[in-house]
Amino acid sequence: MKRIFIRMKRIIPPLIMLAPSIVGVMILYIIPLINNFSECFTEGVNEKVYVGFKNFTDLFSNKAFALAVGNTLRFYAIAIPALLIIPLLLALAAVRNKKISSFCTVAMTMPIVMPLVSVMLVLDSFFVSNGFLNSALEWLGMTPIDTHGDGFSFVYLVIVFVFRYSGYNFLLYLAGRVRIKKEYYEVAALDGAGSVRSFFKITLPLMMPTFFLTFIVTIINSYKLYREAYWIGGDYPNETIYMIQHFINNNLHSLNYHRLAAASVLILIVTLVIVGILFFIQSRVEVES
Amino acid sequence: MKRFLSAILAIIMILCSLASCNDAQSEETSAETTLSIDETTAKPEKPEVPLNQTINIMCNTATIDLVEYLVKGFKSTVYGVKVNLTVLEDGRNGCEEKLAADVLAQNGPDIFIINDEIFFNTYDYIKSGVFADIDELNAVYDYLRWDNYNQDAMDYGIVDGKRVIFPIFYSFPILIGMKEVLDAEGIKYGDGVTFKEFAESCIASSMPVFDRPEYAYRFYRSVGLEVIDEKEGTADFESQEFRDFMECYVQLFPNIYNGGYNDLKISHKGYTNDLCGALLAEEVLFYSTDRYNYQNCNLPIIDTIITAIIENGNTPVITYVPTMDGQGVAARVEYALAINSNTQYPEACMQFLRYASSLEYCADDEWHRPLFINNKHREAIKDVFYGEELEVSADYKKRSYSFDYEDLDEEILGSYYSIINRLYFPKFVSTDPLRQVANISWEVDANGMSLDEAIKKYKKQLELFLTE
Numbered sequence: 001m002k003r004i005f006i007r008m009k010r011i012i013p014p015l016i017m018l019a020p021s022i023v024g025v026m027i028l029y030i031i032p033l034i035n036n037f038s039e040c041f042t043e044g045v046n047e048k049v050y051v052g053f054k055n056f057t058d059l060f061s062n063k064a065f066a067l068a069v070g071n072t073l074r075f076y077a078i079a080i081p082a083l084l085i086i087p088l089l090l091a092l093a094a095v096r097n098k099k100i101s102s103f104c105t106v107a108m109t110m111p112i113v114m115p116l117v118s119v120m121l122v123l124d125s126f127f128v129s130n131g132f133l134n135s136a137l138e139w140l141g142m143t144p145i146d147t148h149g150d151g152f153s154f155v156y157l158v159i160v161f162v163f164r165y166s167g168y169n170f171l172l173y174l175a176g177r178v179r180i181k182k183e184y185y186e187v188a189a190l191d192g193a194g195s196v197r198s199f200f201k202i203t204l205p206l207m208m209p210t211f212f213l214t215f216i217v218t219i220i221n222s223y224k225l226y227r228e229a230y231w232i233g234g235d236y237p238n239e240t241i242y243m244i245q246h247f248i249n250n251n252l253h254s255l256n257y258h259r260l261a262a263a264s265v266l267i268l269i270v271t272l273v274i275v276g277i278l279f280f281i282q283s284r285v286e287v288e289s
Numbered sequence: 290m291k292r293f294l295s296a297i298l299a300i301i302m303i304l305c306s307l308a309s310c311n312d313a314q315s316e317e318t319s320a321e322t323t324l325s326i327d328e329t330t331a332k333p334e335k336p337e338v339p340l341n342q343t344i345n346i347m348c349n350t351a352t353i354d355l356v357e358y359l360v361k362g363f364k365s366t367v368y369g370v371k372v373n374l375t376v377l378e379d380g381r382n383g384c385e386e387k388l389a390a391d392v393l394a395q396n397g398p399d400i401f402i403i404n405d406e407i408f409f410n411t412y413d414y415i416k417s418g419v420f421a422d423i424d425e426l427n428a429v430y431d432y433l434r435w436d437n438y439n440q441d442a443m444d445y446g447i448v449d450g451k452r453v454i455f456p457i458f459y460s461f462p463i464l465i466g467m468k469e470v471l472d473a474e475g476i477k478y479g480d481g482v483t484f485k486e487f488a489e490s491c492i493a494s495s496m497p498v499f500d501r502p503e504y505a506y507r508f509y510r511s512v513g514l515e516v517i518d519e520k521e522g523t524a525d526f527e528s529q530e531f532r533d534f535m536e537c538y539v540q541l542f543p544n545i546y547n548g549g550y551n552d553l554k555i556s557h558k559g560y561t562n563d564l565c566g567a568l569l570a571e572e573v574l575f576y577s578t579d580r581y582n583y584q585n586c587n588l589p590i591i592d593t594i595i596t597a598i599i600e601n602g603n604t605p606v607i608t609y610v611p612t613m614d615g616q617g618v619a620a621r622v623e624y625a626l627a628i629n630s631n632t633q634y635p636e637a638c639m640q641f642l643r644y645a646s647s648l649e650y651c652a653d654d655e656w657h658r659p660l661f662i663n664n665k666h667r668e669a670i671k672d673v674f675y676g677e678e679l680e681v682s683a684d685y686k687k688r689s690y691s692f693d694y695e696d697l698d699e700e701i702l703g704s705y706y707s708i709i710n711r712l713y714f715p716k717f718v719s720t721d722p723l724r725q726v727a728n729i730s731w732e733v734d735a736n737g738m739s740l741d742e743a744i745k746k747y748k749k750q751l752e753l754f755l756t757e
Binding site: 044047062063129216250251252 | 385386389390392393395410413414416417418419629630631749750755756757
């Protein structure tokens with residue numbers, strides 16, 4: 001009895017300390033998530049009816065959803081690698097050269113700290129139909145680009161995304177790279193390893209945890225893409241940049257909460273699978289190294 | 290002691306975090322302001338059985354004038370029902386998102402105000418079963434007498450087999466002008482003239498005719514187009530009819546009235562009349578210099594303009610903007626009400642609908658509104674006009690204060706009613722899909738896109754909207 005009392009005395013105070021956070025997480029995340037799961041299987045707003053997997057089957061046969069998924073996957077396939085590689089190269093360059101380092105640290109963190117509207121205004125001054133890019137093309141005697149048209153708006157969205165979020169990844173890579181001791185490279189150099197060999201044999205393996213973290217952060221940031229896409233094309237943008245976030249947001253407006261709940265569950269499952277695969281690969285890489 | 294203090298602190302933090310989770314109804318956000326119609330100002334004239342019920346209504350700044358007027362009148366007529374009025378911010382974000390979030394949280398208003406300025410996606414609400422079946426409620430409470438109302442207007446409210454929308458007034462794009470000017474300009478108008486013929490004659494004359502391009506969706510309704518089918522999820526933007534309409538519409542852009550709101554002297558090629566103030570110019574298409582807006586086609590305003598034309602020695606013409614086929618005159622419902630199927634107080638809501646369609650309300654608000662659905666309103670005007678002392682007329686006279694119908698010109702009244710008798714109601718369509726019509730005209734006007742390209746672009750967007 002005394003033991004139980006002592007154990008309780010140990011457990012209860014931390015629990016009380018954690019209680020506000022637990023309550024907050026429960027109210028803001030766990031309960032809505034459970035509610036979201038239950039909404040997937042119902043229909044109707046005021047009178048809810050159980051419909052089984054109908055919302056999911058509707059989703060799979062919905063043309064707008066198919067378009068949104070296709071565009072989102074296409075976007076991920078191009079933007080995520082770009083957002084992983086460009087900041088990595090810049091971080092590596094920054095470690096070698098102090099001038100590049102100080103320039104990149106300021107230039108790349110500015111889009112993070114600046115409000116989205118300011119960032120978009122800056123980019124728009126280059127890419128709108130009468131912006132710098134088209135003026136330059138006209139000056140060179142070339143045909144101006146319809147920056148919000150079918151061909152270019154997707155590219156523009158990728159540019160916006162990379163420009164906006166490269167800073168995060170750059171800082172993460174920089175932190176990861178700085179942690180690697182100089183001595184490793186000195187020893188490698190004594191053994192006759194060149195810079196390319198050092199990169200593949202020292203930098204890359206030791207930065208692998210940072211790389212995985214950056215990957216996950218990039219995926220999470222990609223869910224925030226809606227604001228940028230909304231800026232470019234509004235609720236119903238050009239077909240090429242109609243993303244899952246548009247589908248979800250528009251379905252909220254049209255009171256299709258059940259459909260958007262089903263879509264969000266699918267996204268959650270896909271994200272969990274991706275993150276699971278990443279963790280699996282990471283653990284395998286760690287074991288091998 | 291430290292542990293004890295920290296435990297107390299933690300409990301306080303929990304209580305504080307719970308206290309902030311207040312009831313959403315009492316929450317005041319920047320997006321809304323809650324007004325409560327003062328109970329003490331209500332002087333019920335016809336006490337009924339007190340219901341002691343509170344109904345919630347949401348509106349925005351564009352619709353507050355109407356709603357406040359309606360609610361005040363309701364309070365003075367119906368005893369025991371309190372009304373909470375919530376004013377939302379204007380625009381899609383202010384209205385639609387707040388409304389959708391509240392409805393999904395089962396916290397929506399009891400009565401919805403349906404108007405182009407506040408409600409954009411009405412069909413989504415109908416489809417989701419948010420609006421109650423008014424026929425079913427009336428079978429229980431029996432507050433509405435259908436034979437009192439304009440049957441065509443009432444039928445407009447039946448969507449997918451259920452009476453879910455209750456129109457309270459409607460209008461049509463009336464056209465008033467000086468005959469001399471219209472003839473000199475070669476404007477085609479009157480029976481049998483199609484919209485295309487009318488528009489082409491306007492384009493040829495280059496007279497200022499109409500309002501900003503964003504009103505394209507109003508034009509769409511006024512010319513009786515029916516190419517969008519929300520239920521089927523289709524939009525026949527490539528039909529010849531729609532193309533003809535859009536071609537005429539975009540060619541009419543140079544005819545947009547660009548004068549300032551207060552620069553409203555009616556003067557055109559020697560015909561001058563400076564009687565009209567800012568109010569009038571915003572109300573009707575006035576074929577001299579004024580522009581065209583569909584808000585009002587009510588008799589007091591028409592009479593004022595016609596009187597001004599006659600006083601200047603000119604000949605007035607009162608006619609309408611033709612439909613695409615030139616047959617009939619397309620009416621559009623300006624304001625309608627719907628009841629939340631989740632309301633706790635359906636009886637009070639039905640009482641509100643009864644008041645909004647009553648002769649009392651028509652008489653009180655007739656200066657501001659075009660055509661009421663209450664047939665007795667028209668009968669009352671006729672009675673007053675022809676001097677017959679019917680019961681309805683006496684009651685109407687007692688309440689009516691804004692306009693002396695006895696001064697009306699018989700010819701004006703005749704023309705007015707001949708147009709009203711030709712009115713028909715095109716099938717219901719929400720404002721949201723119609724925005725694409727406005728977008729097409731905007732692309733052509735502002736961005737210089739060709740009409741074909743604009744139609745193609747927005748056809749795709751509309752298809753996306755309809756299939757989402």
